[in-house]
Amino acid sequence: MPTEIERKFLVAGDGWRATALGPGLRLRQGYLPNGGAPEAPVVRVRLAGKDGFLTIKGPGLLSRAEFEYPIPAEDAEAMLAALCIPPVLEKTRTRVAHGGLVWEVDVFAGHLAGLVLAEVELASADQPFARPGWAGQEVTGDGRYQNNALARAAAMPGPGPAPSP
Amino acid sequence: MPTEIERKFLVAGDGWRATALGPGLRLRQGYLPNGGAPEAPVVRVRLAGKDGFLTIKGPGLLSRAEFEYPIPAEDAEAMLAALCIPPVLEKTRTRVAHGGLVWEVDVFAGHLAGLVLAEVELASADQPFARPGWAGQEVTGDGRYQNNALARAAAMPGPGPAPSP
Numbered sequence: 001m002p003t004e005i006e007r008k009f010l011v012a013g014d015g016w017r018a019t020a021l022g023p024g025l026r027l028r029q030g031y032l033p034n035g036g037a038p039e040a041p042v043v044r045v046r047l048a049g050k051d052g053f054l055t056i057k058g059p060g061l062l063s064r065a066e067f068e069y070p071i072p073a074e075d076a077e078a079m080l081a082a083l084c085i086p087p088v089l090e091k092t093r094t095r096v097a098h099g100g101l102v103w104e105v106d107v108f109a110g111h112l113a114g115l116v117l118a119e120v121e122l123a124s125a126d127q128p129f130a131r132p133g134w135a136g137q138e139v140t141g142d143g144r145y146q147n148n149a150l151a152r153a154a155a156m157p158g159p160g161p162a163p164s165p
Numbered sequence: 166m167p168t169e170i171e172r173k174f175l176v177a178g179d180g181w182r183a184t185a186l187g188p189g190l191r192l193r194q195g196y197l198p199n200g201g202a203p204e205a206p207v208v209r210v211r212l213a214g215k216d217g218f219l220t221i222k223g224p225g226l227l228s229r230a231e232f233e234y235p236i237p238a239e240d241a242e243a244m245l246a247a248l249c250i251p252p253v254l255e256k257t258r259t260r261v262a263h264g265g266l267v268w269e270v271d272v273f274a275g276h277l278a279g280l281v282l283a284e285v286e287l288a289s290a291d292q293p294f295a296r297p298g299w300a301g302q303e304v305t306g307d308g309r310y311q312n313n314a315l316a317r318a319a320a321m322p323g324p325g326p327a328p329s330p
Binding site: 035037040041043058067071082083 | 206
């Protein structure tokens, strides 16, 4: 079963733009209802520019099974409008080079305008990596920053809420 | 948005085998958790012989939006084993000719052995159709006979429980 390892950080400032690998890609995505249990798989519908995707993610915050399939953009549009939990999450994703790895920086819009998150995908949970200066507080283990939780969150200005103690 | 209209019946006897359009196809399918609300879309993972499919169905018993995509069989196997609500539903589906339409007769196995259901797909909710002699009680409006409910049902021998009053 394919597995992805991701680490996620709040972003402070615009320093990441200096090593951006091209223009950002506009993403619109939503989630099908899953009952909200932490162990329930997540089904994501995404429009990335003009491409549609359907993704099933198994439970777990750091390491998890993921299955992704391309689907027609019009199917994604219809599912976002009719089947996903509102509001649809909107963000612009930019690929950014740092320390030999490619990071993804997400600038949120809509109800989450002001929030900026960065993610880096690793080959294993203990792979060392260079943390950029613009990467602030790590939120990998914080379920509030999973996209399916963000989709349901109220407006979250600035760098986001303080972490739980 | 594509829509399918289906009517569903309990099956009495083996009369349908006389006009079967070939051997049956073995199906194994399961459902991702959706919280169980009647209006929640259903995500089905299916192995049909050696072919995998992922299907998203919108709410509603008679007319509903459906999106279906082929996926690798090994993905379907993995999702059935790790992500779907157990038990996996097993049945053999046979296409049967009657009155100029093609019916699908499902003979269940596993925890639902003894249950036989027939479905016919119509172009519109009011399309007339010839009801075969082997088609018993109609259960189109009975949520207990939706596959996602059957997957969770206890053993259901014979023609199934009496309808609610």
